[in-house]
Amino acid sequence: MSDPVESLAGPDMPAQDVPAQDVPALEITGLRVRFRSLDGRGPEVLAVDGIDLSVDRGRVLSLVGESGSGKSTVLLAIAGLLSGAAIIEGEVRLHGRPIMGLAERERAMARGRGIGMVFQDPGGSLNPVLSVGSQIDEVLGVHRDLHGRDARGVTEALLARVGVGDPKRRAQAFPHQLSGGLRQRAAIAAALAAGPEVILADEPTTALDATVQAQVLDLLVGLVSDEGVALVLVTHDLAVAAAVADRIAVLYAGRVVEERPAGELMDRPAHPYSSALRAAALPFSPRVAGDDARLPELPGRMAAAGGVGCAFAPRCPLATDHCRAVTPELTPYGGGRVACWRAGEIEA
């Protein structure tokens, strides 16, 4: 990748309280998210049911799960982007600083400074009627007090850093004038502009073509190792998570069911759901001889969060009466944690 741009978190940034090195870049504890019904009279819906996660500087944590697992809600709750219908409990710490207790305005500033957000559809995070350069300039103005020509210089350096060729000209382009890959790069530049410690990326390559997906994943991994940012990558694609993450957290019905180093989880998943997910993932790998056979299926559908017992029990080949009655908590397992009464029994 290209050289790190020295001004990324440059000397022009106002001094912040220097965080201790052993504190995670991002730590969430006891995160619960409920949604009120639209008319306020229906029952609340539980989306995230008590999640503890952390990620260090220079590391990638991937949240993996299917629709309804709560993975995107976790990300939006951290970023403060959920609507007023959401009731959020728990704590989010950026480099040890709790932000949930802050007043609205300070919280927004702490997030804007400390967290960069990248979405699946870069069109959704970029304003269609402003040039991409002016949108990055604006972030630099709010969070780094850079304006006019100073801002534009940094904007162009950021665009160059994320692999946008001819950044002077591209900065003047409107989002629709760029290809999907360039738009996503520009969105990543905007996410970096405030000099964040943490980047939250929600399916950032799902809408991209294969060769472009590889380029953008290269870019994100490069930012993590060169700039030392922490990356939280939400994806439905276990193969993408395996390729770039240091640790993988598998979510099911609003809970983390397994959180392990990526290699461990891919080689020896301990939770039956992780195992089923891995079997269904169909990464790009050779067919085994006589592989005409059908693919492994996972019957049934995901249960709603917050029920009695293990939420995966109705679909689990190993479930017992105990599993159906008592919800398993995350407990240490290998280099991580797993929430399963029969953890490890599926290890092959």
Add this chain to the structure above:
Amino acid sequence: MTVLAARAIHRTFASGDKLVRAVDGVDLAVATGEILGLVGESGCGKTTLSRIIAGLDRPTSGDVMLDDQPFLGADGAVERGLRHRVQLVFQDPHASFDPRRTVGRSVGLPLRAGGMGRGATRTRVAELLESVGLDPALAERHPHTLSGGQLQRAAIARALAPRPDILVCDEPVASMDVSVRAQILNLLLDLRRERGIGILFVSHDLGVVRRIADRVAVMYLGRVVETGGSEAVWRLPRHPYTRSLAASIPTGSTTWRGGLGAVRLEGEPPSAVDVPPGCRFHPRCPIAIERCRVDDPVLRSFPPDVQVACHLAE
């Protein structure tokens, strides 16, 4: 035995004063009970080609044949007589069902249009729904009350109604959760095995294609640049584009970081408005030589059953 063959298909569109060569001379064949994976990135022409084969669009030139019988532009009755043998399944089933009709009415529509009576249609629709693993009672429901996976099964049932020999499936499992995706892919594998239906499977997902396709055709800017037995192609991709494509897909291993600096294609596919002269891949090709800038390569055969359009392939 080849059931469906596309010969020298071209399709151009006017875009202002320019011509978009969306499909620029493609041959394809699908045999009984065979799954042909058609892969390539956005804008490569795979969707245009599949729409032509399914009869939703007409080629500018070229022919589509069933059992060696050309039928495009043939006598209307001949075309109608053959057309029902190729059916299409789309990516988004919620967009391909009329929201106001019950699922059963939609599935039965091609039968009613073919003159089948009301009672016989109802019986046949129930059979069709059962054959794709759905409760026949779902016939009474409206599309929005079904899950995406259920509705995609219903879409497959509807495609099966005229007893086709060929299914053209355009990204049929894109945007599905992996557990649902496995169920739909298994259904397609069953149809191929039990009924000998040939499937043209259009997808950008090489992991899925590698798992289910017997043969594969890789498209780039309106042309097939490499085609052959799926494992033969993926084990030893000969075209530099196929190689880069294969190298860019996560394999499920955790070696990506070590793979940084692996062959990555620069840039994105150019548009079909300005197709480069010579080999259309040369501006992005890491190994292009002078000849590639002027001389358009044709498909050449390599054993056992692969064809590659690259001057440097060996």
